[in-house]
Amino acid sequence: MTRDDDSHLVETPLASEKVFSGKLLEVRRDRVRLPNGGEATREFVVHPGAVLVVPVQDDGRLVLERQYRYPVRRVMLEFPAGKIDPGEVPLATAQRELVEEAGYTATEWKRLGTLHPEIGYSTEFIDLYEARGLSYVGSRLDEGEFLDIVTMTEDELLAVFDCGGLTDGKTIAALFAWRRARGR
Amino acid sequence: MTRDDDSHLVETPLASEKVFSGKLLEVRRDRVRLPNGGEATREFVVHPGAVLVVPVQDDGRLVLERQYRYPVRRVMLEFPAGKIDPGEVPLATAQRELVEEAGYTATEWKRLGTLHPEIGYSTEFIDLYEARGLSYVGSRLDEGEFLDIVTMTEDELLAVFDCGGLTDGKTIAALFAWRRARGR
Numbered sequence: 001m002t003r004d005d006d007s008h009l010v011e012t013p014l015a016s017e018k019v020f021s022g023k024l025l026e027v028r029r030d031r032v033r034l035p036n037g038g039e040a041t042r043e044f045v046v047h048p049g050a051v052l053v054v055p056v057q058d059d060g061r062l063v064l065e066r067q068y069r070y071p072v073r074r075v076m077l078e079f080p081a082g083k084i085d086p087g088e089v090p091l092a093t094a095q096r097e098l099v100e101e102a103g104y105t106a107t108e109w110k111r112l113g114t115l116h117p118e119i120g121y122s123t124e125f126i127d128l129y130e131a132r133g134l135s136y137v138g139s140r141l142d143e144g145e146f147l148d149i150v151t152m153t154e155d156e157l158l159a160v161f162d163c164g165g166l167t168d169g170k171t172i173a174a175l176f177a178w179r180r181a182r183g184r
Numbered sequence: 185m186t187r188d189d190d191s192h193l194v195e196t197p198l199a200s201e202k203v204f205s206g207k208l209l210e211v212r213r214d215r216v217r218l219p220n221g222g223e224a225t226r227e228f229v230v231h232p233g234a235v236l237v238v239p240v241q242d243d244g245r246l247v248l249e250r251q252y253r254y255p256v257r258r259v260m261l262e263f264p265a266g267k268i269d270p271g272e273v274p275l276a277t278a279q280r281e282l283v284e285e286a287g288y289t290a291t292e293w294k295r296l297g298t299l300h301p302e303i304g305y306s307t308e309f310i311d312l313y314e315a316r317g318l319s320y321v322g323s324r325l326d327e328g329e330f331l332d333i334v335t336m337t338e339d340e341l342l343a344v345f346d347c348g349g350l351t352d353g354k355t356i357a358a359l360f361a362w363r364r365a366r367g368r
């Protein structure tokens with residue numbers, strides 16, 4: 001939501017270098033011009049973008065995953081999500097991830113918006129979709145990928161949240177966006 | 185929400201090394217044992233944890249910031265938030281950030297829960313607080329920190345979200361948590 005009169009806030013790039021390139025992560029360090037003319041350093045993860053799917057069964061139950069997330073050292077409850085492959089349009093990523101991870105195809109797709117999960121140090125955006133008209137065709141997990149599929153009603157998921165059992169930021173934000181799109 | 189019977193999901197560390205250490209970011213690369221006995225590599229940002237504050241004025245208006253976020257190259261609407269300093273308890277961080285960034289002290293503090301903004305590649309958690317009983321005492325921004333303070337009603341903030349003007353994941357998740365705590 002940058003506006004025309006935001007010049008007192010905007011930083012402009014002066015120089016950029018790749019400072020780490022691993023198997024999963026790429027980190028850049030940029031020098032920037034501050035609004036007051038000074039300079040500063042910004043370090044951040046360069047990310048291709050991702051999608052998240054809110055899969056809704058015909059009976060209204062939501063499809064989620066339970067997956068061990070090593071950085072936070074615990075099993076997390078999440079909506080299906082994944083990184084956009086090079087050249088892939090986000091809707092195609094959403095359709096691919098829903099079948100690969102959760103094992104469902106869907107006939108109805110609706111955009112629910114976009115979120116930025118980590119604006120302090122990542123370029124990542126996540127495009128949010130609702131998927132309806134689900135058919136179970138079986139998952140095709142990547143080698144080394146392990147997860148459980150669970151289904152629950154909206155009220156059950158809200159109860160899990162209220163008890164502290166749902167802490168994944170993208171899933172909470174997607175649940176909010178999905179409820180707003182339905183007038184809640 | 186890891187359970188006793190989650191051994192088919194859990195990864196265990198085998199080795200760990202620091203692969204990048206910058207001014208802001210530290211990245212580690214670990215070898216892990218997969219549930220099926222195989223091995224894999226995990227790269228992730230090591231983060232000290234953060235807090236976020238939902239500041240509520242006596243008239244019900246919410247205090248937010250508009251701040252340029254270089255990684256996403258735009259001005260973002262956010263609740264006040266910041267990193268936990270070494271040895272600091274999260275509530276002290278919340279009180280410090282609310283006065284430093286937004287310029288308010290508060291007499292009533294309430295925990296709203298915890299979220300994990302980026303479980304794919306960061307250890308970061310964010311403890312959420314509501315702050316009431318606000319008094320304006322003036323902000324004390326860090327050198328090189330530039331932001332605008334805005335206040336809006338809950339309905340105004342929801343309208344901004346519905347129009348796509350609120351995409352910061354932590355702020356959306358905190359808005360959801362704050363509304364749930366009030367029975368919405």
